[in-house]
Each structure stands twice: as structure tokens, then as C-alpha cells.
Amino acid sequence: MSLPEIAEVLIVGAGPTGLACALSLHQKGCRNITVVDAAETNANGSRAMVVHAATLEASSIGVAQSLVDAGNPTKTIKGYDLGGSGLVTIADFGSLKSSTQFPFLLVIPQTVTERVLGEHVRAAGIKVLRPFKAVGIQPDQHDKEYTRVLFESGQTVKARYVIGADGARSAIRQAAGIEFMDPSAAPSAPAASSESQGQVALGDVTYTTPQPTLLDEPLFIFSHDGLFLSAPMRVSEGEPSRTYRIVCGVPPNDKAPPSRPDKHYLQGLFNKSGLIVATGGRSYQDIVIDKVAWSTRYRARSSIADTFFTRLEGGQGGAILLIGDAAHIHSPAGGQGMNLGLRDAVSLGTALAPLLASSSLDDAPLQAWADKRRQLGLAIINFTKSIRGVAGGHNGGGMVWIGGVIPVPIQWSTLRSWGFWVLNRSPWLQGLVAWRLSGLGTI
Ligand SMILES: Cc1cc2nc3c(=O)[nH]c(=O)nc-3n(C[C@H](O)[C@H](O)[C@H](O)COP(=O)(O)OP(=O)(O)OC[C@H]3O[C@@H](n4cnc5c(N)ncnc54)[C@H](O)[C@@H]3O)c2cc1C
Structure with a gap:
């Protein structure tokens, strides 16, 4: 042509x-x-x-x-806060039904x-x-x-x-x-060079065995110094969602990830993600990455x-x-x-x-x-x-000072856990998070 x-x-x-x-x-x-x-x-x-x-x-x-x-239309995003709040509903897209004909997150x-x-x-x-x-x-x-x-x-x-x-x-x-x-x-x-946030390794993977139902929906795991995301995706027409996008935060002191992370590299980060706690103590051997269809690394700027x-x-x-x-x-x-x-x-x-x-x-x-x-x-x-700040990208393991007259140092992840505790009890806040993510009201 x-x-x-x-x-x-x-x-x-x-x-x-x-x-x-x-x-x-x-x-x-x-x-x-x-x-x-x-x-x-x-x-x-x-x-x-x-x-x-x-x-x-x-x-x-x-x-x-x-x-x-x-x-994959998805109604909620869940998070597992290893800092103490456990399983939390972060965003409820179903609550957007009066504002859109698409009250869901499309994965x-x-x-x-x-x-x-x-x-x-x-x-x-x-x-x-x-x-x-x-x-x-x-x-x-x-x-x-x-x-x-x-x-x-x-x-x-x-x-x-x-x-x-x-x-x-x-x-x-x-x-x-x-x-x-x-x-x-x-x-x-x-x-x-203007911004150098944390690096992540990500991949579209399949597992060797059926997954815990917790992974049937997008799930974030928030730990003291890192973040992990798993979300089921359909990559081919008519196929059930057996492919999962995983996004793994790379610990700050680790070397830069390879440009095409292989399954051993991703499994290493996966094992450190805290998923074992979130899924009720299953052993890592139960959740083994089988194939990596696509992978890359990413440094946000x-x-x-x-x-x-x-x-x-x-x-x-x-x-x-x-x-x-x-x-x-x-x-x-x-x-x-x-x-x-x-x-x-x-x-x-x-x-x-x-x-x-x-x-x-x-x-x-x-x-x-x-x-x-x-x-x-x-x-x-x-x-x-x-x-990124909430997820821990800027200050995951750091301290913050709260209080007026007598400032008190507190772990950032502890403060975040309090926030999750409140969020988990407030359908209104879960709807607000969904609204902000959805882009409705801005177009
Ligand atoms: C690793 C990675 C992960 C990401 N994850 C997410 C995510 O989770 N969520 C999200 O919303 N976004 C994500 N993004 C961003 C998302 O992929 C981009 O926002 C999106 O691709 C932008 O689309 P675009 O069409 O503007 O540009 P691109 O997708 O980059 O497309 C540009 C096109 O232009 C062509 N092109 C380039 N230069 C020339 C040229 N000189 N002449 C002619 N053609 C040219 C290229 O071949 C390409 O086809 C991610 C990006 C990366 C790199």
C-alpha cells in the first residue's frame, strides 16, 4: 500500500x-x-x-x-491489607448504576x-x-x-x-x-528523569492448578513495602478467564527487573506477595505459574x-x-x-x-x-x-508524623490500614472510589 x-x-x-x-x-x-x-x-x-x-x-x-x-465486566475491586484490615472492598462499581449504562470495570x-x-x-x-x-x-x-x-x-x-x-x-x-x-x-x-517511581514487573500468566476463588476478581495485596495485583482476563473469544494479569512491585533494594521477566522471576515476586496469607495459608506450591504469555517491566513516570x-x-x-x-x-x-x-x-x-x-x-x-x-x-x-502514594509507591515502609501540638510518628502502612478499615465499612466511600476511577463526570 x-x-x-x-x-x-x-x-x-x-x-x-x-x-x-x-x-x-x-x-x-x-x-x-x-x-x-x-x-x-x-x-x-x-x-x-x-x-x-x-x-x-x-x-x-x-x-x-x-x-x-x-x-470481563467486574463489579468490585478487592484488596487484602496485610497490615491488619484483611480483605477489604476498595471500589464498588455496581453503585454507579444510576449514572451509567456500564456500572462495572471492564477488564x-x-x-x-x-x-x-x-x-x-x-x-x-x-x-x-x-x-x-x-x-x-x-x-x-x-x-x-x-x-x-x-x-x-x-x-x-x-x-x-x-x-x-x-x-x-x-x-x-x-x-x-x-x-x-x-x-x-x-x-x-x-x-x-523528572519522576522515578517504583518499578513493577507485570505479566499475563496461567497457573498449573485451579485458583482460589479469591482470585476470581481483581485483587490487590498491600504489604508493608509493596503491592501486588492479580486480575483474571479473557484473552481469546469465548474462552473462560484462565489468564491472569499479575503486577508485582519490585522491592526498592532489588536489581532492576529483566525487560521480559520470565516465569521464574515472576514466581519469585509472586511468592513474596503475601498471597499465602490472603488465601488462608495455601502453600506456594499450590499456586505455580505455568506459562507467561506476555511480560514486561515498567517504571512509572x-x-x-x-x-x-x-x-x-x-x-x-x-x-x-x-x-x-x-x-x-x-x-x-x-x-x-x-x-x-x-x-x-x-x-x-x-x-x-x-x-x-x-x-x-x-x-x-x-x-x-x-x-x-x-x-x-x-x-x-x-x-x-x-x-501510587496510597499504594505505597512513595512511602511504603516510611514513617509519617500526625497530630498537632504533640506530633506522633506512625508507620505509613498503619495509617493506610486505618483508612482501609474505614473504607471497608462505608459503601458510600467504595462508590466514591469507583466513581473517581471510572472517569464519569469528566469524560
Ligand atoms: C508496560 C506498559 C504497561 C501499561 N499498563 C497500563 C495499564 O495498566 N493501564 C493503562 O491505562 N495504561 C497502561 N499503559 C499505557 C497504555 O498502554 C497507553 O496509554 C496506550 O497504549 C496509549 O495508546 P496510544 O495509541 O496513545 O499509543 P501507543 O499504544 O504507544 O501507540 C502508538 C502507535 O504509534 C506507532 N508509532 C510510533 N511512532 C511512530 C512514528 N514515528 N510513525 C508512525 N507510527 C508510529 C506505534 O507503532 C504504535 O502503534 C501501559 C503502558 C506500558 C508501556
Whole structure:
């Protein structure tokens, strides 16, 4: 497949956000859309594991039911607090039923989400052109409203709107000269060193024996200095949930995990997770990892683009827009990243489609879109940092001081256990946690 010479809209990157944006524009009547991706085939990996209610609600692109059919709708998130509170209900998504038609957390591997989006893109007649790696942009010499996107192959495409959906290392963002950094870092700090939260090793695994029923739903285990998560997932159509995503905090004094943790490495972290206490004293030999379908390591950091919308040549040239990881990245805590990206994508379609239909040059709607999405990105960065804080990422084994006149030192994990004790007795709080995670009220 070859590249066209000209496109009204050129979407660079066919990850979840690029595909969702193409669908959103198509659904609103735009037909001159070109989608390109650097990779020969889609091989982005399992990565994000949940789709939240707000994302399903925002899916005016017609994929919500297909996603629900392919995933595991889950009503609650449970946690086991080894510090003393035992089994705790952290979030009750069922309580969202008066606010959404999707009162659940949809557990679904990103590979399946991308497969569903890809099927809808194909059904809409939109082709993803591969492998075409964008390497630069420049203003068009003759038509100042257009941008030329340069590809590694030497070809160029002239586009009126260029949408950078090309992930955290976005070539489009860099070529447009848009800064990308942690909003709480000093202005001169480079993005990669601006935040260095704990490392995690994660994998999609199967076990040699049937699992305790406690693992039938997403379960966090909170220990003095670490965090462990297990969640059952369906990776193939029609298959019961025999694959589990496990996320294991790597103890601070351990070496960095390997880039593709194998089953021995994951089993080692698994054995230290405290699951034996949570499952009523089963021996570790009962819970043995059989196969690792996918695995990786992750060091959470946060960055956000200075702007999600710009025009080249001091505001006179072609339009560049950023969505998804190209615009913001943060810790996977709370499963917010891909969800925010998908909602960026759907809302950009809504903002851009009327401009395309009327050939309007008014930038106000795009600027308003960009400002709103950036505000939401900042809010999510703060939110994920606070989740990490509660989980123990910042201060797991440390002391905090409480009290006014006579301050008293107390273990952070003890304070957290008190919080869990209260949370476990308050359905209202469990609903509030579900509401915050779901993204409802922000879209
Ligand atoms: C290890 C890991 C675990 C994660 N876990 C979670 C989680 O639990 N929950 C959660 O919500 N999020 C998680 N995320 C984040 C989530 O995966 C991303 O938010 C999501 O993939 C963003 O989608 P995207 O389409 O913006 O970017 P991407 O998925 O990165 O897709 C970008 C696409 O652009 C293409 N591309 C890149 N450069 C170019 C170029 N120069 N030219 C053309 N094409 C290009 C790539 O091939 C790719 O297909 C995780 C990420 C990682 C890495």
C-alpha cells in the first residue's frame, strides 16, 4: 500500500487512540482520513488492562458493546491489607448504576481492545497504511494551511490536520517542538528523569492448578513495602478467564527487573506477595505459574505536552494535534492512561469534524478542546500520583508524623490500614472510589 500525496487528516500512529480517532471522525462523516503506523503489524503488547465506564460512555464510535462482549465486566475491586484490615472492598462499581449504562470495570487486555477497534476501523473501510514511520514535519511551501509529514522511506504526505497518536516518544510532538515534561518538575528537568517511581514487573500468566476463588476478581495485596495485583482476563473469544494479569512491585533494594521477566522471576515476586496469607495459608506450591504469555517491566513516570494543539510557523502554518500517550503519560495506577487517550481521541473527532465539514479556519474550537484535554491530563497525573502514594509507591515502609501540638510518628502502612478499615465499612466511600476511577463526570 502506498501513501497518498495529500490528506485532509493524517493520523500518525494506529495504537488505540489513533484507531479511535479515525472511527470518531468517520462516524461524524469525515472520509478523507489517512492512518499510518511505523510497525509492520500491530504488536503493541498486552499493556493496559481495563476500560472504564466513562470511556465506554464516550464511545459514540459504536465499539462499546463489542468491547463489553470481549472483556470481563467486574463489579468490585478487592484488596487484602496485610497490615491488619484483611480483605477489604476498595471500589464498588455496581453503585454507579444510576449514572451509567456500564456500572462495572471492564477488564480487557489492550491487545483485545486494539483488535476490536481494528475490526471496526476495517468495517468502516479505513485502511491503516504500514509500515510508514514519520520522521519529521515541515510547513508546505505553497499552501500555508498544510503541513508536510516526512517519512523514513523518503516519501511525504501533505495534510491539513496532522494528529500525533504516535505514543510516548512521539516523533510528531518532537518535530513540532512541543515540550514534554512532568508538570511538577523544574522547567529544565528532562522528562525521563523528572519522576522515578517504583518499578513493577507485570505479566499475563496461567497457573498449573485451579485458583482460589479469591482470585476470581481483581485483587490487590498491600504489604508493608509493596503491592501486588492479580486480575483474571479473557484473552481469546469465548474462552473462560484462565489468564491472569499479575503486577508485582519490585522491592526498592532489588536489581532492576529483566525487560521480559520470565516465569521464574515472576514466581519469585509472586511468592513474596503475601498471597499465602490472603488465601488462608495455601502453600506456594499450590499456586505455580505455568506459562507467561506476555511480560514486561515498567517504571512509572509522568509527563505532559506543553500544548495539545499548535500551528507551525508562529501560528500561521498547518495544524498539529496530539492525543493519547503522545500528549500525556503517567503511572498505570488506576488504569487511567489508555482510557484518557481514547477519550481524547473521541472528543477530538467531535471538535474537528464540524471544521472539516465547513472548511472553517477558526481555531477556537480546537484550542478549547486542547485546553480542556490538557486540564484533564494534569488532573489524571495528580490522581495517579496520589493512588501510587496510597499504594505505597512513595512511602511504603516510611514513617509519617500526625497530630498537632504533640506530633506522633506512625508507620505509613498503619495509617493506610486505618483508612482501609474505614473504607471497608462505608459503601458510600467504595462508590466514591469507583466513581473517581471510572472517569464519569469528566469524560
Ligand atoms: C508496560 C506498559 C504497561 C501499561 N499498563 C497500563 C495499564 O495498566 N493501564 C493503562 O491505562 N495504561 C497502561 N499503559 C499505557 C497504555 O498502554 C497507553 O496509554 C496506550 O497504549 C496509549 O495508546 P496510544 O495509541 O496513545 O499509543 P501507543 O499504544 O504507544 O501507540 C502508538 C502507535 O504509534 C506507532 N508509532 C510510533 N511512532 C511512530 C512514528 N514515528 N510513525 C508512525 N507510527 C508510529 C506505534 O507503532 C504504535 O502503534 C501501559 C503502558 C506500558 C508501556
